[in-house]
Amino acid sequence: EKAGYEHFMLKEMYEQPKTVTDTISPRIRKNDIVIEELGMSDEDLLSVRKIHIVACGSAYHAGVTGKYVLEGLARIPVEVDLASEFRYRNPILEDGGMVVVISQSGETADTLAALRESKKRGFKVLGIVNVVGSSIAREADNVMYTWAGPEIAVATTKAYSAQLIALYLLALKLARVRHTVTEREFEGMLEDLGRLPDQIELLLNNKNRIQRFANRYIAAKDVFFIGRGIDYAISMEGSLKLKEISYIHSEAYAAGELKHGTISLIEEGTLVAAVSTQPSLYQKTISNMVEVKSRGAFVLAVTCEGNREIEKAADYVIYIPQTNPFFANSLAIIPLQLFSYYVAVGKGCDVDKPRNLAKSVTVE
Numbered sequence: 001e002k003a004g005y006e007h008f009m010l011k012e013m014y015e016q017p018k019t020v021t022d023t024i025s026p027r028i029r030k031n032d033i034v035i036e037e038l039g040m041s042d043e044d045l046l047s048v049r050k051i052h053i054v055a056c057g058s059a060y061h062a063g064v065t066g067k068y069v070l071e072g073l074a075r076i077p078v079e080v081d082l083a084s085e086f087r088y089r090n091p092i093l094e095d096g097g098m099v100v101v102i103s104q105s106g107e108t109a110d111t112l113a114a115l116r117e118s119k120k121r122g123f124k125v126l127g128i129v130n131v132v133g134s135s136i137a138r139e140a141d142n143v144m145y146t147w148a149g150p151e152i153a154v155a156t157t158k159a160y161s162a163q164l165i166a167l168y169l170l171a172l173k174l175a176r177v178r179h180t181v182t183e184r185e186f187e188g189m190l191e192d193l194g195r196l197p198d199q200i201e202l203l204l205n206n207k208n209r210i211q212r213f214a215n216r217y218i219a220a221k222d223v224f225f226i227g228r229g230i231d232y233a234i235s236m237e238g239s240l241k242l243k244e245i246s247y248i249h250s251e252a253y254a255a256g257e258l259k260h261g262t263i264s265l266i267e268e269g270t271l272v273a274a275v276s277t278q279p280s281l282y283q284k285t286i287s288n289m290v291e292v293k294s295r296g297a298f299v300l301a302v303t304c305e306g307n308r309e310i311e312k313a314a315d316y317v318i319y320i321p322q323t324n325p326f327f328a329n330s331l332a333i334i335p336l337q338l339f340s341y342y343v344a345v346g347k348g349c350d351v352d353k354p355r356n357l358a359k360s361v362t363v364e
């Protein structure tokens with residue numbers, strides 16, 4: 001049931017504040033994070049030397065964000081692989097390695113095969129899964145559920161948001177046990193997590209402004225999403241959302257890499273969405289925005305409140321509320337989801353069931 005929403009995708013985007021709350025709250029005890037499903041003692045957590053994240057599509061994009069957050073907070077090296085690549089590259093798994101597979105459906109063939117391959121080699125696998133009792137949930141050694149509830153729209157929104165949260169919790173737990181963050185930082189981040197649902201709500205309520213903006217790009221041919229670090233991960237997800245439901249060609253690029261070739265595609269009026277949520281990289285991304293703007297691009301910026309300087313290099317700015325930079329993806333993705341949705345609606349696309357796509361990909 002769409003509960004009065006025009007599409008499941010819109011309904012599911014609006015469920016994100018609740019999804020985020022439901023994924024966080026069962027794992028918070030007083031001022032600590034308890035993830036019983038991990039089945040790991042503090043000693044086990046201390047012995048983790050490397051994390052391998054394996055997934056497909058949007059779940060992979062969540063994993064790329066996870067790499068930045070886990071490395072940044074817990075100082076553990078992380079490798080992220082597309083499941084369809086991991087299986088066939090004879091990956092090097094060594095003692096102290098932990099395999100994490102991420103899947104909404106829990107049925108994705110390549111992800112399931114990567115899980116089986118890891119288990120065959122004697123590694124324990126943690127599944128971050130949405131569908132309870134799915135194949136990946138059954139076969140993983142331990143399962144951390146993303147409590148997003150059923151997701152009907154083919155393009156994932158709320159499950160992706162829940163995957164991000166699961167990864168933040170894992171990173172914070174590891175960071176606390178390994179003392180790579182101070183008590184104060186840890187508590188501050190718990191507070192930031194707790195504020196995310198209201199902040200997401202605020203961004204969702206901005207939908208009319210984004211719809212007006214999206215309507216200007218219904219006829220776009222190509223769109224580019226650029227960002228650095230975590231913002232590159234957000235760009236990948238923003239780009240996938242747009243192309244899968246609106247059929248507009250889009251690409252995500254690490255902002256500093258554009259000038260190594262792709263900038264030749266920028267024409268008068270090409271839309272470039274620049275994501276800039278990491279204060280330490282504000283200036284660097286502004287330089288890249290100036291580069292594309294001077295070649296005729298129309299620059300949409302998604303940045304944090306307070307970064308007024310970006311206005312000199314942007315044609316249109318969407319501000320997100322302040323949060324810890326490690327959690328910014330959870331906010332910046334909301335306007336990008338809304339943008340894709342309204343472009344697709346404006347074009348008359350079948351938003352919930354885009355052509356050629358299935359909700360769960362059970363073929364290799």
Ligand code: F6R
Nearest residue numbers: 057058059103104105108155156
């Ligand atoms: C994009 C999308 C897909 C899935 C991918 C993995 O909106 O939904 O890219 O993220 O097919 O699916 P799961 O998470 O079910 O393994």
